[in-house]
Amino acid sequence: MKVKSMGPISESELTYSMDCFFRQTWVDRRLAFRGEKQVLSLSISMLGKIWKPDTYFFNGRESHLHTITVPNKFVRLYQDGRVLYSSRLTITANCPMDLHNFPMDTQHCPLMLGSFAYTEQDVTYKWNSARSVVISGDMKLSQFDLIKAPTNDFIFSRKQGNFSMLRASFHLQRHMGNFMIQVYGPCVLLVVLSWVSFWLNREATSDRISLGVTTVLTMTFLGLEARTDLPKVPYTTALDLFLWLSYGFIFATIIELSFFASSISELASSSDLVSNGTLLLEGVHLPDSPPPLQAADRLRARSTASLPASRPRRAPPPRRPRPRARRRRCRPFDGSMQTQFNSVSRIDRISRGLFPSVFLLLNLIYWYSYLSHSERITLVSGT
Secondary structure (H helix, E strand, O other): OEEEEEEEEEOOOOEEEEEEEEEEEEEOHHHOOOOOOOEEEEOHHHHHOOOOOOEEEOOEEEEEEOOOOOOOEEEEEEOOOEEEEEEEEEEEEEOOOOOOOOOOOEEEEEEEEEEOOOOOOOOOOOOOOOOOOEEOOOOOOOOEEEEEOOEEEEEEEEOOEEEEEEEEEEEEEEOOHHHHHHHHHHHHHHHHHHHHHHHOOOOOHHHHHHHHHHHHHHHHHHHHHHOOOOOOOOOOOHHHHHHHHHHHHHHHHHHHHHHOHHHHHHHHHHOOOEEOOEEEEEEEOOOOOOOHHHHHHHHHHHHHHOOOOOOOOOOOOOOOOOOOOEEEEEOOOOHHHOOOOOOOOHHHHHHHHHHHHHHHHHHHHHHHHHHHHOOOOOOOOOO
């Protein structure tokens, strides 16, 4: 079997597809011949006139033979009666994936084949030891790296008897670059963005709550989008754990903000009366009696009226405006009313260092736990 290409590999349907050249060879002594030619290329119509194994794919879901422009298959006959039958197939098979370590996982997708009706006593399947499964050198996968493809043969027992079977296991290692860019990176940035509220003034409660709610909604959308192509498995994947870790830190930020909401409202109501320990008395009016200077101005105006006309008259001094209502400051008598309104709380100062430190520590534990226990190997380019 020579694998030309693989894909798509679907986690939601737990399947994989591949395009391959599937070659079978067997010996039929009745077809032995003598002559100058060592190999005869037979017509495809001869397949209906000779015996051939009824090979089927045990875990196959859908398979078809390529027929453009003609059926992609051929038959060759050797002098000793050996028959080589080759065909180009596209196979879609089931792959029981274990997604506990997703997206740091390595999947083993099997392909099992054997005879549909002939038991072990009639037909025995063996891999070609020299070329059992050959991977095309130019094959590239978008989501995985094909690490290796070990093969083996086994006996499968059914009610009808024991059947000879072959198995090829494709070891696929998932690419993490796409998830680092689209999931892990945005999650970390959203968590860091939620910490900006620790540097805002404590009085800006609405701004801090709006920032927290926005990050929670964005994190919820990101988590739902990340699980779009995943099956609804009954266990927690590595990606789910990281999403919940990030979601928990953002939610803890909102809890920290709402914890001070009640204290902020009390301080805001008292700030109209007390500001840095000084009382403000509004609307205190002075008496309506004119100041002493106004009476002197009247006497001066009368005396100037009896003087001769030759003497220049003095312009009366400008009248001073009437004092309006003034705001006076009064120092409190008791020092107990001197309330200091601090815009940065002590909890905010602690959270600035506590939240990043705990998040960094949990990230180190998370990555070390999954990467150290995974089957991932480092690939060298060109191998």
